[in-house]
Amino acid sequence: MADGTKIEWATATWSPITGCTPVSAGCQNCYASRMIGRGLPKMGHKGPFSSVQFHPDRLDQPLRWKKPRRIFVSSMGDLFHEDVLSSEICEVYRMIKRCRRHTFMILTKRQGRMKEFNDDFAEVLPNLYLGVTAENQEMADQRIPILLQTQAAKRFVSVEPMLGPVDLPIEWLSPFKETDPLLNRTPRLDWVICGGESGAGARFMHPHWVDNLRDQCTEAGVPLFFKGWGTRMMKKSDPNYMKIDGREWKEFPLGPPLVQRGEIPNENR
Numbered sequence: 602m603a604d605g606t607k608i609e610w611a612t613a614t615w616s617p618i619t620g621c622t623p624v625s626a627g628c629q630n631c632y633a634s635r636m637i638g639r640g641l642p643k644m645g646h647k648g649p650f651s652s653v654q655f656h657p658d659r660l661d662q663p664l665r666w667k668k669p670r671r672i673f674v675s676s677m678g679d680l681f682h683e684d685v686l687s688s689e690i691c692e693v694y695r696m697i698k699r700c701r702r703h704t705f706m707i708l709t710k711r712q713g714r715m716k717e718f719n720d721d722f723a724e725v726l727p728n729l730y731l732g733v734t735a736e737n738q739e740m741a742d743q744r745i746p747i748l749l750q751t752q753a754a755k756r757f758v759s760v761e762p763m764l765g766p767v768d769l770p771i772e773w774l775s776p777f778k779e780t781d782p783l784l785n786r787t788p789r790l791d792w793v794i795c796g797g798e799s800g801a802g803a804r805f806m807h808p809h810w811v812d813n814l815r816d817q818c819t820e821a822g823v824p825l826f827f828k829g830w831g832t833r834m835m836k837k838s839d840p841n842y843m844k845i846d847g848r849e850w851k852e853f854p855l856g857p858p859l860v861q862r863g864e865i866p867n868e869n870r
Contacts, residue, residue, distance in 0.1 A: 609843075609851070610794060610826050611673040611706065617660055617693055618678040618685055619646040620653040624710045626764055627736035630802050633677045641677060653684035660692055663700040674707045681711040681718065690718055697729050706730045708759055710740075712747040719752045730792070730854075732757035737765035745773055745790070755791040755854055761828060762798030766810045769793070774821035791854045793818050797831020805833050815845055824852030 606614045619641060621633065633641070634650040645656055663672060674680060674697075680690060697705045705728060709715050712733050719731070731753040735741035741758070748756050760767050769790065776787030795814055797806035811827070818825040827850040829843045836842070843849050 606673065606676075608673055608676065609828055610853070611671045611676075613666065613670045614673045614676040615659070615662055615705075616644060616675050616677045617656050618653065618675045618680050618682070618689070619644060619656065620650050620684075621678045621682055622651050622653075625736065625740055627710070627734055627740065627762060630762070630798060630800055630804070632800060635800065636677070644677065646677070653678060653682050655685065655689045657692070660696050663696060663703055663705075666703065669702045669704070671704045671706065674705050679709050679711055680707055681709045681714040683711070683714065687718065687721075691722070694722060694726065694729075698724075698726055701728055704728050704730065706732065706757070708732045708734055710734050710744070712744045712751070716747050716751040722752075725752050725754055727754045729753065730755040730757055732759055732792075732794075734759045734761070735767060736760065736762055738767055741767050741769070745769075749773065749788045749790070756788070757792035757794065757854070758790055759794040759796075760814060761794060761796035762804060762831065763795055763806045763810055763814075764798075764804055766807075767814055769814070769817050771821065774817065774823050790823055792824050792826070792852075794826045794828065796828030797834055799829075799832045799837070803831050803833040806831050811845060815850065824854050825850045826852055 606612065608614065621631070623629070623631070637646070637650045641650070646654055674693065680693060707729065710733065715731060731748065731751055733744040733748045735744055735758050745758055748758070773790050776789055793814065795811060798804050815825060815827070827843060827845055829837065841847070
């Protein structure tokens with residue numbers, strides 16, 4: 602967990618869960634699994650990365666961050682992994698509910714369990730964004746429809762690492778005809794993140810794939826955050842690394858109303 606992070610779309614990470622197991626092609630060069638011999642043991646993780654572990658001593662970390670932050674939850678694991686107990690996920694959600702000054706963002710490749718848990722939790726937390734990773738069209742077709750059926754204040758997709766072209770049907774980006782009765786809003790993707798792969802064994806990302814995704818988001822009015830071309834394409838030190846056609850795309854969806862207005866609720870009640 603870190604107050605400050607190299608993840609461009611977050612300002613902090615919070616990892617009450619560490620460890621994971623592969624489920625699709627996007628997991629092949631997982632950055633978190635490479636940390637097992639470096640930073641992950643310092644976070645209290647014991648044993649192999651495949652050993653999924655809950656760290657209750659970290660639950661109160663967001664309470665100590667007084668300035669509002671965009672927090673990536675469980676950047677070193679998957680909160681909805683089958684080895685994480687539902688009671689442990691509940692503890693994480695209760696802390697998110699308590700820390701209303703922050704915006705929390707959860708990414709998963711286990712969209713089915715995420716939907717089931719949120720259905721059971723039966724409360725939409727206004728400061729929680731739920732997202733899925735979709736590294737190619739196959740995973741987009743599997744994961745995004747389930748995400749769009751999941752109760753959430755905002756929904757997003759991370760196309761990273763982008764391993765192939767991804768077409769987002771207009772119904773995923775524009776409002777559905779049937780509204781979500783719990784939120785009185787239409788379920789759609791509120792945000793798209795895109796980026797190439799970095800590190801050893803980084804795989805190729807074609808510029809046409811990026812251009813097409815950018816055009817889809819622009820046409821639909823959905824914010825796009827472009828993380829970079831990946832080290833297979835260019836060095837991170839290159840001034841064009843985070844640019845598409847000479848422009849940086851660092852767009853965010855509008856934040857929760859409380860944070861937007863600058864109001865800091867009393868979280869000690």
